[in-house]
Amino acid sequence: MILCAGESLIDMVPQDGAFRPLAGGAVYNTAIALGRLGRATGYLWPISRDPFGDQILAPLAEAGVNTDLCPRTDRLTTLALVTLTNGEARYSFYDEGSAGRMLVPGDIGPLPQTVTALFAGGISLVPDPCGATLEGLIAAHHARLPVMIDPNIRPFFVTDPEAYRARLGRLLPLADIVKLSSDDLEWLHPDLAPEEAARHILATGPKLVLHTGGESGARAIWAGETVAVPAVRTTVADTIGAGDTFNAGVLASLDRQGLLSKDGIAAITPDQIRAALTLGAEAASVTVSRPGANPPWAHEMPASD
Template identity: 50%
Template structure:
C-alpha cells in the first residue's frame, strides 16, 4: 500500500451557468490528493492522510476518494472548515486564490498521525501542505518517523505565491529531500531553488544530498530520471492540452505505480534500479499525465484507459 500524505481541498473551477453567466463549480483537488486518486485508479492499493472537514465540502472529498478506491481511514475528520481554492485558467495554466486559515487540513498535528501496518510500503509527500504550520511540521514529523523503514517519495511542487518565508520552506524541503528515496522536480521547481547548472548537474546535487532517484520533468520536452549509476530520458506524449491541472501529480502516481507493479517498491530496490525499470516508471508517468492534460481539471486516467 502507498500512503499519500498532504492537502485535500476544493477547487472552485470557472464554469458558465445554463443562463450564460460566469460562475464556479466545486471539484475535489489538491496535489497530493490528486496523486492518491491517480494511484487508486491505476489499481494500486492506496490510502490517504490529511485533515478533512466534516462539512459538505469534506463529503465531496471523501466521496471522490472512495470512488477511486482510495482508503481514507487514516484521515483526521474534524469540525474545522475545508480549504477552498478559486481557480483562474489562462491558456490552460492555473492561478489560485487560496483560503486556508484555520482549516481541517492545515491544523493537523502530530497527535493526528496514523499508525501504519506492515502493508504500507511507501509514503508520498509534497506541495503546499508542507508550507504552513502546524501541518508542515506534522508531515515532516511523519516522514522522519517512517524514513528508515519505508520508501519515501517527495514532490516539492513549489508554488512561490504561497510561500511567505522562502528560507524556512527551502530548509524544510532540503531536510525532507535528504531523507527521501524518490524526489521529483519540475524545471520551475529547480529555478526556485536558485541552483546553477544543467539538469544533469542539478540531479547530481540532489543525489549527493541523499535521494536515490531524482526525476526532473520538463513539460512538453519530456522527463529524465537519474540514479547514481544512470540517466534515462523519455519524451512526453503528444496530445492536445486542455489544461495542466494535476499533470505533475499524475506523473508522480505513474512512477510509484510502475515501481509497485514491478515489485520494486523497497528502499534497497529503488536505490539500484536498472535502466528498464527506470524507463518503465518514467514512461508510465508520462502516459498517465498525458491523459490528465487532455481533459479539464485534475481527472487522472483509469488503468483501462492506458492499457493496464
C-alpha cells in the same frame, strides 16, 4: 499500501460568471490516480465534516483509496479561488485555520504494517503546523519505508522562502525518490542549470531525482547514466493534475515491478527506471487530454502496461 500524505482542497473554478467547486490538491490527485491504476492506496489528511469534505471523500471511495487514517474535523475545508488572467490561472487560498492546515502529530495514529511506501509533497509541506507534522511523519518512517516527495513548489504560497528552503533541505535527503519540475529546480537552485541542480540534490541522499519538463518529457538523474523518456503526444485540454498523475504512474510501475522497497530502489536498473518514467508519461498524457484533474483508470491505459 502506498500512503499518500498531503493536501486536499476545493478549487473554485470560474464558470459562466460564477465559480464551480472541484475537489483537488496535488497529493489528493496522486492518491486518486494510484487507486484508479489499481494499486493498493491509502490517504492521510484531515477531512472536514462540512459539505466539501463529503465532496472530497467521494472520488477517493470510488477509486478504492483507503481513508481510515484521515481524521475528521469540524474545521473548514481549504478553498483555492481560481482566477484567469489572459488564460493563466492564479490562486487565492482561504486556508487559515482550515482542516488540513491544523494537522498536528496527535491526529496521526500508528501506521499499519500494510503501509509499504510513503508519498508526500505539495503545499501541505509549506505552512505550520501541518508542514512540521508531515516533516515529522517522514523523519519517523523513512528508515523503514521508501519515500517519494514532490514539493510541487508554488512560490506565491511560500511566505518565508528561506524557511521553506531549509525544510526542503532537511526533507529531500530523507527521500528515496524526489520529483522536481524545471520551475522547482530553478526556485531551489537559481544559480544552477537544471541537471546540475538535480545532481546537487541527488548528492544529498535520494536514489532517484526525476526532472519533468512538460512537453520535453521526463529524465531520471541517478547513479548511472541519465534515463530520459519523451512526453506522449496528445491533444491537450489543460495540464491540471498532469504532474500528480505522473507521480502515480511512476509509483504504480515500481510497485508492479516489485521495486517499491528500500532494497528495490537501491538496486534499480536503467530499464526499470525507463518503464516507470514511461508509465508516468502515459498516465499524464491521458490526464492532460481531458479537462481538470481526471486521471486514467487502469482500463484506459495501453494494454502493454
